[in-house]
Each structure stands twice: as structure tokens, then as C-alpha cells.
Amino acid sequence: MRVRDWRAHGGLDVLVHALGGGDDLDREVLRSVMESRRLLLTESARLAAARRDESQAELLVRLAAELAAAADDATAQGIDFAFFATLIQASQNLVLLLIANSIRDLYFARLAAFRAIVRDRAELSEHYESAAAAIDARDPDTAARAVAEIARAQETAMLEGLA
């Protein structure tokens, strides 16, 4: 039997295994996941500002407000996830949607290990609101900037959590 290098031949499905078991996350894989998440969400925001429909724009504004008022981390994680899932749907890009599906499976399999994503939600709420407002206003650059701010802060929080 021939064994192939998963880095050269694997798809996103291997991430679940590469990230490690339980709450003990592999730092290098996590760095890649959070970095690519930031890049993909930033471009999704840009596309969403151009392609969103009315209901998606309204939902993003509502979710941004709900996140700021979330009672606990678990609730905040659910809202954060819904916010970015809506944003990616609004981008109307099938490949981004499929990548997000793969990362979603990874995320929900280790929800507690990703708590740090919503650690700084009080300070970040203005960026969620700004992103939602920019998508509503069809302003791609502002939407991309606001989402990059959120995703970068979440990346930092996750990596600090592992340090």
C-alpha cells in the first residue's frame, strides 16, 4: 500500500485530525486556521457588501447588536458563528461557503477550545456593528476593514490562550 503525504494530497477534511484531540490544540495548525479564517472572512465581507440581499443585511445588523448584549460566552459564540455564516452566505461565493462548511465542523467539534474567540466581545462589538452597517451600505472597503479588525483580534486571543 502506498502512503501519501497528507500535506501534499489532503483536503480540508484532514484538519480535524491535524488540529489535535480534545481541547489540546496543535499551535501551528491553529495558527493556520485562524490566519486563513481572517483572510477568508475579510474577502467575504468585501463580496458581501456588493452582493447581500435585504434580509441578510438586516440579519447582520441584528446579530451585531445581539452579540454586544450576549449573556455568556456560549451564547456569544453562537451569535458570532451566525454572524459570519450570514456574511459568507451573503458573499455568494460557493468555494468560500464550502471552506466555511469544513471549518464549521472543526469548530463545533471543539467549541470549548475556541471560547477565546469571544473573549474580547465587549471591545469588538463596535467593529461588528461597523461591519454590518458597511455591508448594509454596500461599502466593501469599510466592511473588509471592520471584519479584519475582528478576525485579527480573535486570532490573537486564540493564540494567547495557547501560550
Added chain:
Amino acid sequence: VRRREAAALAAEVAVAPDDAAAQGADFAFFATLIAASGNLVLLLVANSIRDLYFARLADFRALVRDRAELGPAYAAAAAAVAAGDAEGAALAVRELAAAQEAAWLEGLA
């Protein structure tokens, strides 16, 4: 090594004698770029897209249609990567990929 590889591949795309050779060099150029990014997720995404691409190579010929005009953009991207200039590299690759996207969509029209 990868930085030198990118520069050499950028030159190969521009002077490729035919579309098939240009596609091979173009693919190797972007594969080298992604490997140099050191991001595992982008690498895995590229693996998936590679399978799709090589299964339908002829359908993607338009990607290298404008390679003569795009030669400077490949070279600029390679030079920016070699110089550690993140913004310059992103700008050049964005220009390159947008032109390829437009060429491919025109081919469908």
C-alpha cells in the same frame, strides 16, 4: 530557495512556447507561492482546487491567454515576495488573478 523558484517560474510563464507549458508554469508559480505562505489551510484548499484543475486542464486554458501582458505582474509578485514586501506581493497577485478571472469568464460568455 522558494523565492528564487518563484522568480524563475514567473519568467517561464512569460516565455512559455504554448498554452499547456504556460499552464504548467502558472500552476507551479502559484503552488510555490502558497507553499511559501506557510499556511496549512491554504495549502489544503490548494490541494483540493489542484485536483479540479488538472481534471479539466483544457477548460482552464484562458487563465494563461494574456500571459504576455501579465508577465510583468508575475515578475512583480515574485520580486515583492523575494523582498518581503507583503502589500506589493498582494497587489501584484490580485491584479494577476483578477485578469485571469476576467479572461476565464469571457471564455464562457
